[in-house]
Amino acid sequence: MVIIAVAALFAKVETDPEKxxxxxxxxxxxxxxxxxxxxxxxxxEFLKFSIDxxxxxxxxxxxxxxxxxxxxxxxxYNIQTRAGTNKTFSVIFHVEDRVVSLLDMExxxxxxxEKHLREGNYRANRWFTFDQEKNRAISKDxxxxxxxxxxxxxxxxxxxxxxxxxxxxxxxxxxxxxxxxYPLRVAxxxxxxxxxPAGTFNTIVVEPILEAPGIFEHKGNVFVWLTDDKIKMPxxxxxxxxxxxxxxxxxxxxxx
Numbered sequence: 001m002v003i004i005a006v007a008a009l010f011a012k013v014e015t016d017p018e019k020x021x022x023x024x025x026x027x028x029x030x031x032x033x034x035x036x037x038x039x040x041x042x043x044x045e046f047l048k049f050s051i052d053x054x055x056x057x058x059x060x061x062x063x064x065x066x067x068x069x070x071x072x073x074x075x076x077y078n079i080q081t082r083a084g085t086n087k088t089f090s091v092i093f094h095v096e097d098r099v100v101s102l103l104d105m106e107x108x109x110x111x112x113x114e115k116h117l118r119e120g121n122y123r124a125n126r127w128f129t130f131d132q133e134k135n136r137a138i139s140k141d142x143x144x145x146x147x148x149x150x151x152x153x154x155x156x157x158x159x160x161x162x163x164x165x166x167x168x169x170x171x172x173x174x175x176x177x178x179x180x181x182y183p184l185r186v187a188x189x190x191x192x193x194x195x196x197p198a199g200t201f202n203t204i205v206v207e208p209i210l211e212a213p214g215i216f217e218h219k220g221n222v223f224v225w226l227t228d229d230k231i232k233m234p235x236x237x238x239x240x241x242x243x244x245x246x247x248x249x250x251x252x253x254x255x256x
Contacts, residue, residue, distance in 0.1 A: 020180065043068055044065065047064070051247070066079065071111050077105060097118065109149040109150060160206070161232035161233075162232075165232070167190050191203065192204075
């Protein structure tokens with residue numbers, strides 16, 4: 001869903017050592033926003049989406065704040081997304097993914113991220129953690145320098161929900177995924193009223209864009225409609241892929 005689409009932006013990033021170092025330094029002079037609405041989401045929040053490939057319903061996705069847990073002495077939001085194809089689409093390409101993040105409740109940085117992916121014949125179970133005091137990203141395969149107050153891609157989405165937004169605003173977020181550091185710019189475009197199966201909402205439209213001068217091309221084409229209020233609940237997402245587009249629309253939700 002949203003997380004899968006944003007993660008797709010990362011797949012094409014250059015990874016040679018020189019450019020990786022430039023990516024790490026790209027946010028050195030950039031002001032990272034501070035969370036404002038720190039109660040934008042709470043345990044018990046549950047969002048379910050329909051995933052459509054063009055005019056064809058392909059499956060579903062869920063985003064849920066499961067609980068508050070203690071991790072290495074810190075309290076964290078335990079956040080999970082799940083996505084899967086329906087029976088018809090699974091005949092063509094079966095997907096059953098689960099992604100989990102721990103987002104520190106006080107500092108709003110990431111503590112741990114894990115992915116369990118089942119996509120066609122592809123299988124992967126990956127995890128990484130963060131030593132935020134030493135700015136390190138750690139997995140069984142690496143221990144590398146990363147950004148201060150770094151976020152994984154799922155935590156970054158929930159972090160963005162805590163921010164105040166106006167059309168024309170941009171803000172930058174430090175991201176790390178699978179051994180690579182990614183500077184991410186989020187552009188706020190416009191306000192728009194939209195109707196989805198869950199209802200009609202006043203929204204604000206945002207676009208995540210990979211951006212680092214002299215390193216990456218702009219790779220946008222992911223647009224997210226968030227409710228234009230304190231909680232910034234996602235109600236719709238559209239992204240272009242190589243063939244066609246993928247849309248996600250909110251079917252139902254529970255906020256606590």
